Amino acid sequence: xxxxxxxxxxxxxxxxxxxxxxxxxxxxxxxxxxxxxxxxxxxxxxxxxxxxxxxxxxxxxxxxxxxxxxxxxxxxxxxxxxxxxxxxxxxxxxxxxxxxxxxxxxxxxxxxxxxxxxxxxxxxxxxxxxxxxxxxxxxxxxxxxxxxxxxxxxxxxxxxxxxxxxxxxxxxxxxxxxxxxxxxxxxxxxxxxxxxxxxxxxxxxxxxxxxxxxxxxxxxxxxxxxxxxxxxxxxxxxxxxxxxxxxxxxxxxxxxxxxxxxxxx
Amino acid sequence: xxxxxxxxxxxxxxxxxxxxxxxxxxxxxxxxxxxxxxxxxxxxxxxxxxxxxxxxxxxxxxxxxxxxxxxxxxxxxxxxxxxxxxxxxxxxxxxxxxxxxxxxxxxxxxxxxxxxxxxxxxxxxxxxxxxxxxxxxxxxxxxxxxxxxxxxxxxxxxxxxxxxxxxxxxxxxxxxxxxxxxxxxxxxxxxxxxxxxxxxxxxxxxxxxxxxxxxxxxxxxxxxxxxxxxxxxxxxxxxxxxxxxxxxxxxxxxxxxxx
Numbered sequence: 001x002x003x004x005x006x007x008x009x010x011x012x013x014x015x016x017x018x019x020x021x022x023x024x025x026x027x028x029x030x031x032x033x034x035x036x037x038x039x040x041x042x043x044x045x046x047x048x049x050x051x052x053x054x055x056x057x058x059x060x061x062x063x064x065x066x067x068x069x070x071x072x073x074x075x076x077x078x079x080x081x082x083x084x085x086x087x088x089x090x091x092x093x094x095x096x097x098x099x100x101x102x103x104x105x106x107x108x109x110x111x112x113x114x115x116x117x118x119x120x121x122x123x124x125x126x127x128x129x130x131x132x133x134x135x136x137x138x139x140x141x142x143x144x145x146x147x148x149x150x151x152x153x154x155x156x157x158x159x160x161x162x163x164x165x166x167x168x169x170x171x172x173x174x175x176x177x178x179x180x181x182x183x184x185x186x187x188x189x190x191x192x193x194x195x196x197x198x199x200x201x202x203x204x205x206x207x208x209x210x211x212x213x214x215x216x217x218x219x220x221x222x223x224x225x226x227x228x229x230x231x232x233x234x235x236x237x238x239x240x241x242x243x244x245x246x247x248x249x250x251x252x253x254x255x256x257x258x259x260x261x262x263x264x265x
Numbered sequence: 266x267x268x269x270x271x272x273x274x275x276x277x278x279x280x281x282x283x284x285x286x287x288x289x290x291x292x293x294x295x296x297x298x299x300x301x302x303x304x305x306x307x308x309x310x311x312x313x314x315x316x317x318x319x320x321x322x323x324x325x326x327x328x329x330x331x332x333x334x335x336x337x338x339x340x341x342x343x344x345x346x347x348x349x350x351x352x353x354x355x356x357x358x359x360x361x362x363x364x365x366x367x368x369x370x371x372x373x374x375x376x377x378x379x380x381x382x383x384x385x386x387x388x389x390x391x392x393x394x395x396x397x398x399x400x401x402x403x404x405x406x407x408x409x410x411x412x413x414x415x416x417x418x419x420x421x422x423x424x425x426x427x428x429x430x431x432x433x434x435x436x437x438x439x440x441x442x443x444x445x446x447x448x449x450x451x452x453x454x455x456x457x458x459x460x461x462x463x464x465x466x467x468x469x470x471x472x473x474x475x476x477x478x479x480x481x482x483x484x485x486x487x488x489x490x491x492x493x494x495x496x497x498x499x500x501x502x503x504x505x506x507x508x509x510x511x512x513x514x515x516x517x518x519x520x521x522x523x524x
Binding site for chain 2 (some may be wrong): 144162168169171173174183261263
């Protein structure tokens with residue numbers, strides 16, 4: 001046990017020990033899984049609505065063995081990756097210019113802020129009409145869902161680069177035309193990586209939306225199929241897979257940030 | 266090395282805003298700084314002294330008047346006018362050495378020449394052992410020393426300094442003043458230094474420009490008679506105190522005028 005009384009851990013902003021950090025996180029997980037076990041093994045909820053943890057694990061073993069879980073996960077990951085990369089490759093430079101040049105902001109702001117508030121789901125029928133039900137449709141949904149959010153957030157990051165940092169660069173011979181490349185981009189890189197980390201999570205959300213409506217593979221697709229057959233264990237599995245993939249991408253971006261922006265804490 | 270240049274400011278006005286809300290920050294201000302001179306502008310906060318420095322650096326646009334540096338009219342910022350800012354402006358993504366090498370790199374100097382400049386100027390500011398540190402790992406005083414090294418490594422014709430020690434504690438401040446005078450002595454650059462600290466102004470300056478506020482104008486130009494190096498206890502010298510009192514009087518009469 002810790003030598004300090006527990007009340008010391010409830011001082012605002014005071015750091016806590018690593019051991020306490022880990023045990024608090026684990027305790028909440030244990031609580032959730034414990035509650036789940038209580039509800040299912042205790043027979044309080046019919047298995048048709050809530051499968052027991054063991055059942056989900058067994059289903060996982062079965063779907064891993066026949067390769068279908070990997071196949072559907074890979075299909076989903078591919079859609080997210082392609083959509084997210086296309087969106088980011090355009091949104092990062094455009095957002096930086098938008099945050100740096102008032103003229104670019106004036107031109108794009110009204111349109112972007114209009115589109116940003118439109119629900120992505122409302123465009124799914126349109127995309128199906130225009131693009132069909134292939135992977136392009138799902139990728140389009142991802143791009144549409146993430147691009148405009150990324151643009152606004154990255155422009156914000158570029159706007160908050162301290163003016164005197166840019167001024168100092170000018171007095172050292174930086175040309176105005178290269179300010180974005182030499183100053184704005186590196187100065188906002190840590191923030192940009194954080195924005196990418198947050199928006200890749202949203203990309204996973206839109207993926208399921210796209211796959212629920214029109215897909216022949218993917219985690220959203222098997223969820224929908226499982227719903228029709230009352231296979232709640234498969235739905236649980238699909239949700240868990242998305243959670244795990246989200247966790248992996250999140251940690252990946254944290255690692256990337258440490259590697260390419262080691263100067264930023 | 267670039268010949269150090271003179272600075273001429275003639276009849277410069279600076280107006281912010283438009284219509285009825287217009288603010289006259291500088292009203293027909295004129296001053297001359299000679300080559301190699303260490304000139305200090307001292308004035309109350311909000312008198313427009315920093316704005317004047319930004320105008321000379323070309324970072325802001327003046328409303329009227331003319332500014333030349335080394336005979337060339339100022340039109341926008343350029344590497345001939347190095348500047349050290351009050352806020353910390355080291356590039357956080359570059360190491361100390363890369364920060365110092367930034368200007369030379371923009372000028373396209375070869376790597377061995379850049380390395381020579383980095384070694385020389387980090388030695389000048391006493392930070393030779395910190396070349397590979399990132400700015401976030403440095404104290405405030407160290408950051409400003411690197412900022413001075415970075416500005417000088419780019420070999421400007423003049424060095425503009427906007428209250429560079431304003432955020433430092435008084436002990437660090439005094440050692441920074443000594444360091445700056447030593448570096449200035451070696452580099453023989455023209456320096457225009459802005460401060461609200463009267464003692465700092467007298468310690469550093471060849472000439473002190475006393476500025477009054479709203480709208481900013483030069484109230485008086487005072488040559489500093491004390492021989493260099495000016496050691497720490499000079500601040501207790503009656504002549505020093507008399508000069509300090511005179512400048513305080515000039516600044517105070519300005520305050521009284523406002524009431």
